[in-house]
Amino acid sequence: xxxxxxEPKIIAFLCNWCSYRAADLxxxxxxxxxxxxxxxxxxxxxxxxxxxxxxxxxxxADGVMIAGCHPGECHYLEQNYKTMRRFAxxxxxxxxxxxxxxxxxxxxxxxxxxxxxxRAIRDMTEEVRAxxxxxxxxxxSEEDGSIxxxxxxxxxxxxxxxxxxx
Amino acid sequence: MSERxxxxxxxxxxxxxxxxxxxxxxxxAGENLDDVVVSRDYIFMCSSLGQELIEDDIxxxxxxxxxxxxxxxxxxxxxxRRACASAGLNPYLFQxxxxxxxxxxxxxxxxxxxxxxxxxxxxxxxxxKLHQALEPNEVPVNPNTLVVGGGIAGIQAALELADAGYxxxxxxxxxxxxxxxxxxxxxxPTLDCAACILTPKMSDVGNHPNINLLSYSEVEEVSGYVGNxxxxxxxxxxxxxxxxxxxxxxxxxxxxxxxxDEVFEAGLGYRKAIYRPFPQAVPKFPVxxxxxxxxxxxxxxxxxxxxxxxxxxxxEQQDTALxxxxxxxxxxxxxxxxDSRKIPQYGYGRLANVYTSLEFERxxxxxxxxxxxxxxxxxxxxxxxxxxxxxxxxxxxRHNTHCSAICCxxxxxxxxxxxxxxxxxxxxxxxxxxxxxxxxxxxxxxxxEEGMHxxxxxxxxxxxxxxxxxxxxxxxxxxxxxLLGMQRRVPVDMVILMAALQPRADAKDxxxxxxxxxxxxxxxxERHPKLDPVATMTDGVFIAGTCQGPKDIPDTVxxxxxxxxxxxxxxxxxxVEVEPVVATIHEERCSGCRICNNLCxxxxxxxxxxxxxxxxxAALCKGCGTCVAACPAGAxxxxxxxxxxxxxxxxxxxxxxxxxxxxxxLLPVEVPA
Numbered sequence: 001x002x003x004x005x006x007e008p009k010i011i012a013f014l015c016n017w018c019s020y021r022a023a024d025l026x027x028x029x030x031x032x033x034x035x036x037x038x039x040x041x042x043x044x045x046x047x048x049x050x051x052x053x054x055x056x057x058x059x060x061a062d063g064v065m066i067a068g069c070h071p072g073e074c075h076y077l078e079q080n081y082k083t084m085r086r087f088a089x090x091x092x093x094x095x096x097x098x099x100x101x102x103x104x105x106x107x108x109x110x111x112x113x114x115x116x117x118x119r120a121i122r123d124m125t126e127e128v129r130a131x132x133x134x135x136x137x138x139x140x141s142e143e144d145g146s147i148x149x150x151x152x153x154x155x156x157x158x159x160x161x162x163x164x165x166x
Numbered sequence: 167m168s169e170r171x172x173x174x175x176x177x178x179x180x181x182x183x184x185x186x187x188x189x190x191x192x193x194x195a196g197e198n199l200d201d202v203v204v205s206r207d208y209i210f211m212c213s214s215l216g217q218e219l220i221e222d223d224i225x226x227x228x229x230x231x232x233x234x235x236x237x238x239x240x241x242x243x244x245x246x247r248r249a250c251a252s253a254g255l256n257p258y259l260f261q262x263x264x265x266x267x268x269x270x271x272x273x274x275x276x277x278x279x280x281x282x283x284x285x286x287x288x289x290x291x292x293x294x295k296l297h298q299a300l301e302p303n304e305v306p307v308n309p310n311t312l313v314v315g316g317g318i319a320g321i322q323a324a325l326e327l328a329d330a331g332y333x334x335x336x337x338x339x340x341x342x343x344x345x346x347x348x349x350x351x352x353x354x355p356t357l358d359c360a361a362c363i364l365t366p367k368m369s370d371v372g373n374h375p376n377i378n379l380l381s382y383s384e385v386e387e388v389s390g391y392v393g394n395x396x397x398x399x400x401x402x403x404x405x406x407x408x409x410x411x412x413x414x415x416x417x418x419x420x421x422x423x424x425x426x427d428e429v430f431e432a433g434l435g436y437r438k439a440i441y442r443p444f445p446q447a448v449p450k451f452p453v454x455x456x457x458x459x460x461x462x463x464x465x466x467x468x469x470x471x472x473x474x475x476x477x478x479x480x481x482e483q484q485d486t487a488l489x490x491x492x493x494x495x496x497x498x499x500x501x502x503x504x505d506s507r508k509i510p511q512y513g514y515g516r517l518a519n520v521y522t523s524l525e526f527e528r529x530x531x532x533x534x535x536x537x538x539x540x541x542x543x544x545x546x547x548x549x550x551x552x553x554x555x556x557x558x559x560x561x562x563x564r565h566n567t568h569c570s571a572i573c574c575x576x577x578x579x580x581x582x583x584x585x586x587x588x589x590x591x592x593x594x595x596x597x598x599x600x601x602x603x604x605x606x607x608x609x610x611x612x613x614x615e616e617g618m619h620x621x622x623x624x625x626x627x628x629x630x631x632x633x634x635x636x637x638x639x640x641x642x643x644x645x646x647x648x649l650l651g652m653q654r655r656v657p658v659d660m661v662i663l664m665a666a667l668q669p670r671a672d673a674k675d676x677x678x679x680x681x682x683x684x685x686x687x688x689x690x691x692e693r694h695p696k697l698d699p700v701a702t703m704t705d706g707v708f709i710a711g712t713c714q715g716p717k718d719i720p721d722t723v724x725x726x727x728x729x730x731x732x733x734x735x736x737x738x739x740x741x742v743e744v745e746p747v748v749a750t751i752h753e754e755r756c757s758g759c760r761i762c763n764n765l766c767x768x769x770x771x772x773x774x775x776x777x778x779x780x781x782x783x784a785a786l787c788k789g790c791g792t793c794v795a796a797c798p799a800g801a802x803x804x805x806x807x808x809x810x811x812x813x814x815x816x817x818x819x820x821x822x823x824x825x826x827x828x829x830x831x832l833l834p835v836e837v838p839a
Contacts, residue, residue: 006473011816013826017703020238021703023385024264026267026272028271035273035278035282038282038286038819038820039264040815040816040819043807044792046791047795049794050797055817059817061823066786077768079765079792086795098361111691112684118272
């Protein structure tokens with residue numbers, strides 16, 4: 001159950017051309033959204049290395065959003081398709097690591113879609129709030145950090161998961 | 167050696183300070199963030215006094231890095247970079263935190279806004295410490311310009327540039343330049359004849375030694391960057407050899423095939439299979455419409471060829487591709503008219519005497535299908551009463567929410583012309599009258615005096631079903647008169663629909679082709695809605711006229727001239743600085759796996775066979791960073807967006823969590839060696 005005072009921390013990567021401009025537009029239009037999302041500007045969503053997302057979680061983020069131009073509208077022609085492919089793999093990996101799907105989100109927002117971006121931020125904030133704190137770093141610190149422990153835990157989790165499936 | 171960082175928090179009057187506790191934020195940054203040696207807040211950082219604060223601190227305090235927390239970097243990054251540079255600090259050792267667009271304008275929670283501002287400044291400080299000094303690449307600007315669209319906006323832009331002595335390639339999709347304005351009869355509010363003021367400019371374009379007019383042509387491909395674009399233009403086959411054609415028009419007279427002219431005459435008139443859209447067309451060369459030509463259909467006829475005195479007809483002609491090199495591009499691609507059939511209750515296409523505004527322009531144009539006689543579809547009967555319906559497809563959430571800007575004045579103009587030519591009663595059904603510019607209100611007053619009737623109310627229906635005496639054989643316009651507060655049924659002979667101006671159906675594709683963005687509706691997006699209305703986010707690509715939004719002829723001409731002035735500025739300087747944000751491959755780390763090679767849509771990555779490593783051609787690299795993210799060996803670094811810089815920004819943004827949870831965030835991030 002989520003703590004009533006819990007305020008999720010969400011890191012967002014926005015591309016310079018569409019989604020960062022959408023954020024500018026949301027601001028200029030004075031559209032309100034929760035202050036939980038902290039934005040990083042990259043030139044293209046294709047720049048978002050999956051390790052950026054892992055790093056954000058490892059440092060204590062509760063959610064990560066990647067925002068880019070709509071498919072077919074990328075400033076760099078087709079780089080957001082590469083983002084899409086990477087995102088599919090990243091989400092798969094995160095699922096294996098036990099992360100709920102709602103903690104990562106790929107959001108398309110054109111430069112004209114300030115209102116849509118704000119709505120996505122509101123939705124995601126509420127979704128992550130409902131999921132509760134992730135607190136990855138603290139979970140790790142309980143273990144000794146050795147590879148053996150990590151593998152052992154994975155094996156346990158795997159066995160558990162198989163049980164549920166059967 | 168640790169860096170000396172200066173942090174400047176802008177109040178932006180009360181825009182930021184009204185929500186964010188700027189003094190607290192600046193004090194906090196000075197006390198809590200490592201390496202911050204100066205931290206100030208100031209009412210307007212972008213003012214010259216604000217910039218001087220930075221410059222003085224760089225000189226006196228020996229700042230090596232600068233962070234300004236203010237508006238969006240899209241607004242003032244350049245301003246502050248210049249300030250840094252003028253004090254001798256490399257402009258790339260600067261970072262902005264957008265605490266206005268992303269914080270103070272999006273929340274009213276003061277505590278949360280202040281906390282978020284601190285996080286954003288922490289992110290910027292951690293990032294800026296890892297910035298590297300970069301030198302912008304200076305590239306020459308090709309003095310030739312590509313203008314796309316030969317309406318009045320494109321014509322104006324092309325003439326301004328050509329008159330200034332620069333070469334212009336003007337590309338027009340249709341067989342003639344002139345655009346919508348060439349179809350109009352009169353122009354409001356002065357009632358100048360549209361052709362009389364437009365055709366001299368058209369022939370100037372046709373005769374100008376500096377203008378390469380490419381009519382009946384389309385841009386197929388664009389590549390390159392500011393100062394150095396390459397465009398491939400497809401010149402469609404006219405089947406008329408331009409070098410031989412004198413424009414005498416005998417071929418048009420002799421052509422036996424007549425078809426409805428859906429484009430220039432808006433479906434009201436006819437043209438031949440070989441045709442010029444209108445007599446004053448520029449260029450004067452006709453075009454064979456392959457779809458309707460008898461020869462192309464059945465293999466015989468060739469009447470045009472037989473009668474052509476200069477043997478200019480060439481049925482074998484093929485489309486040709488031209489490669490142009492230009493420094494700048496002006497898009498002036500215009501608008502489409504709303505399809506009035508989408509509002510079936512107004513009866514267009516079903517009730518004969520319902521016309522669109524463009525049809526009516528042709529109807530009262532002296533060179534139009536009726537030679538300027540305002541008559542019903544039967545071709546003889548003069549209307550005794552005419553209703554003009556405003557906002558057809560505009561200001562309507564089902565179609566276009568925007569105001570089309572020209573319809574009120576167009577309706578007044580039509581009212582005047584109808585009364586002048588036929589003496590008919592004219593009823594205007596409007597939502598609001600919007601005569602905005604110079605002389606417009608006066609024109610409205612004039613029409614009130616001339617006896618045009620104005621009924622404030624959106625029309626519910628146009629019908630031919632008579633219900634009351636006097637309605638038989640008429641079109642009945644049903645509307646609520648919101649000033650009288652009553653329903654009215656007005657029987658008329660003719661209805662004119664003031665159809666909305668819409669973005670071109672292919673505007674999004676065109677935008678994509680030239681690398682610029684569109685609004686939700688499809689209007690091209692300007693760099694700044696007030697202060698930079700003709701530039702776009704893509705350097706070297708400018709927009710003018712109605713492709714940017716609905717506007718009248720004076721505004722369109724102003725934008726055409728403005729875009730040309732911007733281009734002239736670029737040409738006069740002769741070179742432009744290009745952001746040094748490019749990827750670099752470190753040869754010693756590259757394994758030659760070639761994963762990156764296929765990722766680059768600009769073909770900027772080559773594989774060097776002899777060294778078995780990949781290599782980025784900096785001139786072609788646009789700096790998206792996709793290859794940087796993809797390299798499994800971490801051998802590619804992206805200038806100004808390196809992994810280290812972004813990791814540092816993440817840890818700064820999460821300062822409040824990081825410091826609480828024991829994560830090793832603020833330690834340097836290890837990079838694969």
